[in-house]
Amino acid sequence: MAYQDLADRLENFAAEIIKLYEKMPHSYAAQYLAQQLIRSACSSALNYGEALGAGTTKDRVNKLRITLKELRESLRNLRIQNKANLLTSEKYQTLQSENDELIRIVVTLIKNSND
Incomplete structure (x- = not known):
């Protein structure tokens, strides 16, 4: 898998999470979890973008x-x-499956970077 393909998948995953909550849930717990999920999904895509521009392997x-x-x-x-x-x-x-695949890909990238 090309690095850009993974970047696109991470961005698409974050976008799907955002679209999931176009209307904010009404309960406190649902709002809390929705906001946190949006933050973590978007952060994964943004940090991967930073990894692509990293100057060193470390x-x-x-x-x-x-x-x-x-x-x-x-x-x-x-x-x-x-x-x-x-x-x-x-x-x-759908979301769980994509999330799990993304985790596996990133774990593989980390393992291969340490070789």
């Missing part, structure tokens, strides 16, 4: 680790929302 790996952290946070948030019935099963499955 800096790139650091940015990739931040990207990974944010993706894991997004996944945990999606799971909580699913368990609290805040997402439809179909939407959850």
Whole structure:
């Protein structure tokens, strides 16, 4: 997978999360989780962009680790929302699947950078 393809996937994932919450949920918990999910999904895309422009391998790996952290946070948030019935099963499955694939790709990039 090309680096730009991954950048596009991360941006698309963040955009899908944003579109999911075009209308803010009404409960406090739903609003809190929605806002946090938007932050972590967007942060993963933004930090990956920083990794692409990193000057050193160490800096790139650091940015990739931040990207990974944010993706894991997004996944945990999606799971909580699913368990609290805040997402439809179909939407959850789609987002969870993409999130999981993105995590696997970033983990592979980190492992390959350390070789």
